[in-house]
Amino acid sequence: MCFRVVCMADYEDRCQCRIIHEERVDGARSKALAPDEVGRLANFFKALADTTRLSIILALQHGEMCVCDLAAFLAVSESAVSHQLRLLRQLQLVTNRRQGPVLYYRLVDDHVSQVTDLVLEHIRE
Amino acid sequence: MCFRVVCMADYEDRCQCRIIHEERVDGARSKALAPDEVGRLANFFKALADTTRLSIILALQHGEMCVCDLAAFLAVSESAVSHQLRLLRQLQLVTNRRQGPVLYYRLVDDHVSQVTDLVLEHIRE
DNA sequence: ACTATATATGAACATATGCTCAGATATTAA
DNA sequence: TTAATATCTGAGCATATGTTCATATATAGT
Secondary structure, three states, X not given: OOOOOOOOOOOOOOXXXXXXXXXXXXXXXXXXXXXXXXXXXXXXXXXXOOHHHHHHHHHHOOOOEEHHHHHHHHOOOHHHHHHHHHHHHHOOOEEEEEEOOEEEEEEOOOHHHHHHHHHHHHHHO | XXXXXXXXXXXXXXXXXXXXXXXXXXXXXXXXXXHHXXXXXXXXHHHHOOHHHHHHHHHHOOOOEEHHHXXXXXXXXXXXXXXXXXXXXXXXXXXXXXXXXXXEEEEOOOHHHHHHXXXXXXXXX
């Protein structure tokens, strides 16, 4: 039932890995997303994988908030919030508007909320 | 415009944090999910936040696969795959069926796929 | 200009995470 | 029962990650 095959040279010539169902592996490869896309997908999930950042996202779903309000809400330092907001900004998930010295952060669009809602349904069932 | 308030005693009496918009902070608190739910949400996202685990999930969307096929597909060791599969099992995202010595892994349901599809749309737009 | 407020940022540090390696377990065949 | 296959698991290790602390920047008021 099982047999050994050497990996295709164009894959990884250092690995002599076992493959039981070559056709499944080939099928998975042919249907696989581009590595670049997998990376961007993972980065999106990384943004939500930390309770501080996730709580920021969830809080902003109810309206914009400034850094120190978020810090108070989350009970963490403003510096920590600021660092995480930068990450979320770089990922284009949040943006801000300045009013005097205060920066009000908000979600860029409702895509993230759609995702959190969907997962929340899954969690709760 | 700005004023200082001391945090509510029941929140964190050690922190004398600044709050600009007390009503927004209170609003966020009243609408906030239970910490337990936030944690479970974050754990779900953590599962997809690593390219190895994400690739496993994406591969299994096209049908069940065994450990060594996944390892060949991902070009990582079988041990690494096995460790990650355990995590995904604990999170109830994947399950397996044994056929002789071979364990075939599959997704428990299509919730994860709905999520990855949704995020993929977001990524691609 | 000087001060205070609001936020940002870099470095350091402690913890979390993912992989490797060695060895354990489970199943099958001889 | 012995050997081989397929997978699992714990410990160790290197890297990634999140927070803190000190400091820098930006804006507003005096």
